[in-house]
Amino acid sequence: MTETGKLESIWIKRAKRGPMDRVEKARLVAGKGLENNADQGGKRQVTIISKERWAEMMTELDSDLAPSTRRANLLVSGIDLADTRGRLLRVGSCRLRINGETRPCERMDEAHQGLRELMKANWGGGAYAEVLGDGEISTGDSVEWLE
Numbered sequence: 001m002t003e004t005g006k007l008e009s010i011w012i013k014r015a016k017r018g019p020m021d022r023v024e025k026a027r028l029v030a031g032k033g034l035e036n037n038a039d040q041g042g043k044r045q046v047t048i049i050s051k052e053r054w055a056e057m058m059t060e061l062d063s064d065l066a067p068s069t070r071r072a073n074l075l076v077s078g079i080d081l082a083d084t085r086g087r088l089l090r091v092g093s094c095r096l097r098i099n100g101e102t103r104p105c106e107r108m109d110e111a112h113q114g115l116r117e118l119m120k121a122n123w124g125g126g127a128y129a130e131v132l133g134d135g136e137i138s139t140g141d142s143v144e145w146l147e
Contacts, residue, residue: 004144005078007091007137008051011068013038020068025138028094028131034073042130043099048089049126051077057118069111072102072126076143082123084145089129092141096129 011020015038027035033045049072058064067075074091084098104119119125 005076007141008077009075030131030134044128045130047072047102047128048074050081081127088146091143092137094135095132098127098129102126102128
């Protein structure tokens with residue numbers, strides 16, 4: 001994988017356990033997360049998954065679940081999220097600090113039996129991050145690691 005990629009999708013969660021709404025543009029708020037997202041603040045302000053890692057897992061499961069099944073906020077391509085705790089990721093003009101690996105919950109097995117276990121390897125559940133600066137992001141924005 002290269003060190004630069006693309007923002008493929010953005011989802012905003014209306015409420016805890018609520019639906020994930022796909023949007024073309026969103027606003028990131030420093031110290032909070034995505035504007036209008038149910039989860040705000042803390043170390044887990046934005047959740048991110050890799051398009052390539054999702055595709056690998058779907059191949060292993062012989063399934064074609066949409067990436068939105070993961071219930072993450074951002075889908076990126078061309079960026080490997082594994083073992084990136086502490087790194088800075090630029091999405092569009094915004095900086096995010098990766099604070100850890102998003103561990104899969106029982107809802108993943110509700111979507112497809114075995115998905116939860118499969119996601120435990122190689123950061124398959126994605127990463128969570130905190131927002132370091134306000135800004136707008138849009139589908140198609142560039143995504144890259146900052147040193």
